[in-house]
Amino acid sequence: MKQQILQMLCESDDYLSGEELSRRLNVSRTAVWKHISALRQEGYRIDSVTNKGYRLLQKPDRLSAEWLQRGSRRFVGTAVEVADQVDSTNEALKRRAAAGEPAGLLITAEEQTGGKGRFGRKWASRRGDGVYFSFLLRPDLPPGSIASITLAAGFGVCCAVREYTGLDARIKWPNDVIIGRRKLCGILTEMTAQSDRLDYVVVGIGINVNQERFPEDVQQKATSLRLETGRRWDRNDFLLSVLQKLDEVMERYLISLSVDDMNAFKSLCATLGREVSVQRGKETLTGTAVDITPEGNVVVRCADGKEREINSGEVSVQGLY
Amino acid sequence: MKQQILQMLCESDDYLSGEELSRRLNVSRTAVWKHISALRQEGYRIDSVTNKGYRLLQKPDRLSAEWLQRGSRRFVGTAVEVADQVDSTNEALKRRAAAGEPAGLLITAEEQTGGKGRFGRKWASRRGDGVYFSFLLRPDLPPGSIASITLAAGFGVCCAVREYTGLDARIKWPNDVIIGRRKLCGILTEMTAQSDRLDYVVVGIGINVNQERFPEDVQQKATSLRLETGRRWDRNDFLLSVLQKLDEVMERYLISLSVDDMNAFKSLCATLGREVSVQRGKETLTGTAVDITPEGNVVVRCADGKEREINSGEVSVQGLY
Numbered sequence: 089m090k091q092q093i094l095q096m097l098c099e100s101d102d103y104l105s106g107e108e109l110s111r112r113l114n115v116s117r118t119a120v121w122k123h124i125s126a127l128r129q130e131g132y133r134i135d136s137v138t139n140k141g142y143r144l145l146q147k148p149d150r151l152s153a154e155w156l157q158r159g160s161r162r163f164v165g166t167a168v169e170v171a172d173q174v175d176s177t178n179e180a181l182k183r184r185a186a187a188g189e190p191a192g193l194l195i196t197a198e199e200q201t202g203g204k205g206r207f208g209r210k211w212a213s214r215r216g217d218g219v220y221f222s223f224l225l226r227p228d229l230p231p232g233s234i235a236s237i238t239l240a241a242g243f244g245v246c247c248a249v250r251e252y253t254g255l256d257a258r259i260k261w262p263n264d265v266i267i268g269r270r271k272l273c274g275i276l277t278e279m280t281a282q283s284d285r286l287d288y289v290v291v292g293i294g295i296n297v298n299q300e301r302f303p304e305d306v307q308q309k310a311t312s313l314r315l316e317t318g319r320r321w322d323r324n325d326f327l328l329s330v331l332q333k334l335d336e337v338m339e340r341y342l343i344s345l346s347v348d349d350m351n352a353f354k355s356l357c358a359t360l361g362r363e364v365s366v367q368r369g370k371e372t373l374t375g376t377a378v379d380i381t382p383e384g385n386v387v388v389r390c391a392d393g394k395e396r397e398i399n400s401g402e403v404s405v406q407g408l409y
Numbered sequence: 410m411k412q413q414i415l416q417m418l419c420e421s422d423d424y425l426s427g428e429e430l431s432r433r434l435n436v437s438r439t440a441v442w443k444h445i446s447a448l449r450q451e452g453y454r455i456d457s458v459t460n461k462g463y464r465l466l467q468k469p470d471r472l473s474a475e476w477l478q479r480g481s482r483r484f485v486g487t488a489v490e491v492a493d494q495v496d497s498t499n500e501a502l503k504r505r506a507a508a509g510e511p512a513g514l515l516i517t518a519e520e521q522t523g524g525k526g527r528f529g530r531k532w533a534s535r536r537g538d539g540v541y542f543s544f545l546l547r548p549d550l551p552p553g554s555i556a557s558i559t560l561a562a563g564f565g566v567c568c569a570v571r572e573y574t575g576l577d578a579r580i581k582w583p584n585d586v587i588i589g590r591r592k593l594c595g596i597l598t599e600m601t602a603q604s605d606r607l608d609y610v611v612v613g614i615g616i617n618v619n620q621e622r623f624p625e626d627v628q629q630k631a632t633s634l635r636l637e638t639g640r641r642w643d644r645n646d647f648l649l650s651v652l653q654k655l656d657e658v659m660e661r662y663l664i665s666l667s668v669d670d671m672n673a674f675k676s677l678c679a680t681l682g683r684e685v686s687v688q689r690g691k692e693t694l695t696g697t698a699v700d701i702t703p704e705g706n707v708v709v710r711c712a713d714g715k716e717r718e719i720n721s722g723e724v725s726v727q728g729l730y
Contacts, residue, residue: 230556230720232704235604383553
């Protein structure tokens with residue numbers, strides 16, 4: 089009910105009378121007033137004028153599970169939980185997954201005290217600055233699919249950022265979204281599997297939204313939507329767009345990835361065509377990234393003319409941070 | 410010290426004098442006597458005759474961490490823990506792995522109260538009947554490697570059974586060892602991974618050793634070393650041989666699997682050349698298994714003449730249980 093009132097307020101450009109709300113929802117005007125009060129408690133600024141009714145002036149700069157549950161999705165965030173503070177959204181969701189949580193749950197948090205990226209690297213996750221979230225998949229796929237699930241997630245975020253902000257976001261293989269030379273988004277996919285079958289996959293995504301500055305050590309490497317556009321963004325609205333795009337991409341991906349999907353992915357991949365070096369244990373390979381395979385590997389044409397498929401390891405791309 | 414005394418007693422066909430033991434180990438005869446007493450406490454039957462010394466008559470029919478730690482191994486069971494009873498050795502080892510246990514630990518138990526196989530199936534694990542164990546790997550490999558780690562484990566067990574017992578053990582792809590039409594050994598590999606890198610792999614193996622009968626529901630499908638040979642087997646000695654073979658195979662596998670290794674594997678694979686049906690979601694494929702790929706997939710030549718690579722799913726082989 090509260091969700092329906094919120095939705096009507098969002099969709100209306102003008103004041104909505106309490107009478108109309110009560111009629112359309114078939115509840116008393118007192119009930120409408122109670123839900124309006126509850127929304128105000130949550131930080132929504134709602135104007136009320138006698139004889140005109142209610143109007144939404146501003147959404148709170150706090151993540152809202154109700155807002156994020158809008159729309160209908162099949163895979164990503166079919167249920168949404170907003171935490172104030174967690175160690176990391178991946179850790180929180182892995183605990184739930186291990187206890188049998190069904191696929192679809194998304195956990196997001198205002199703040200992560202132990203946000204992390206690949207290789208155990210710290211991911212700066214200050215309160216209110218970015219969006220940090222993880223969602224749970226349980227696809228009936230072999231374990232090797234994790235690489236391409238990560239790619240699909242990066243592709244989804246990249247497309248959502250392009251559509252929502254108009255910025256020229258690109259994918260840095262395997263798991264970053266960048267703008268220019270700088271990192272906007274990181275993805276950490278974690279999973280458990282039994283023999284030849286995935287058990288669960290937790291996809292964790294951090295996107296820099298309203299940061300004006302970063303910790304010293306990543307200042308030169310990171311960017312945010314705000315730094316790129318000079319304005320603040322509504323995190324709820326932005327995150328909702330990202331979730332909708334991710335759901336669309338995951339649905340396509342988990343059913344079957346078409347050649348067109350791969351081509352769309354490659355057209356946004358900043359790694360292709362660039363000089364790369366790959367750290368494999370003690371060995372360092374250098375060459376040009378020439379292709380991405382459907383399994384999510386990068387094909388590197390090495391100095392000796394041979395093409396090698398790289399499926400893991402630390403890839404540095406010349407010309408990107 | 411106790412371990413050294415045990416080893417000397419094992420290697421000797423005759424009585425070993427307390428004097429000789431104390432001289433070779435450079436300890437007092439009282440110390441030797443204390444260790445002998447401790448071994449007796451553990452169930453070793455050790456005869457002692459005045460003026461002749463000590464002689465090992467019988468090892469206990471209890472798994473012994475000391476026994477299983479004999480020899481030098483690099484990957485499988487570099488540390489061994491014997492539990493009396495666990496829920497399942499995989500669960501016990503996964504808890505340790507999650508807490509940061511380094512690679513190499515092996516956990517075995519006299520009894521599992523919740524032994525399990527693929528698809529959550531129960532694995533009968535009665536006290537003293539079989540060997541049930543799990544070992545921890547942390548290979549620097551991509552997640553898709555789990556399939557071939559399982560194959561390598563099955564190959565190792567199959568070779569060990571052949572060498573130790575002379576029985577014609579074979580591999581049933583992807584994760585069983587069979588004798589004739591019946592299952593001798595099951596393998597359940599579980600893992601966690603982050604993006605493109607395995608975190609840990611727990612390989613759980615159950616081998617039927619001294620069972621004379623099985624629960625009703627698997628009576629027609631299962632066999633044991635005892636049922637095949639008509640005699641009891643020493644579980645410590647048998648398990649030690651299995652561990653040594655597994656270590657040898659894993660060492661080769663984790664470094665690089667040669668064409669010869671694959672050919673050796675295929676020569677023991679009962680699935681090849683047989684009619685198989687594969688359940689893939691709602692679809693059932695039928696055809697002949699014609700090859701195993703280095704990634705661990707089975708290649709099935711279907712009725713329409715096309716060859717398909719199967720990387721997961723439930724495979725039924727005609728003519729095997």
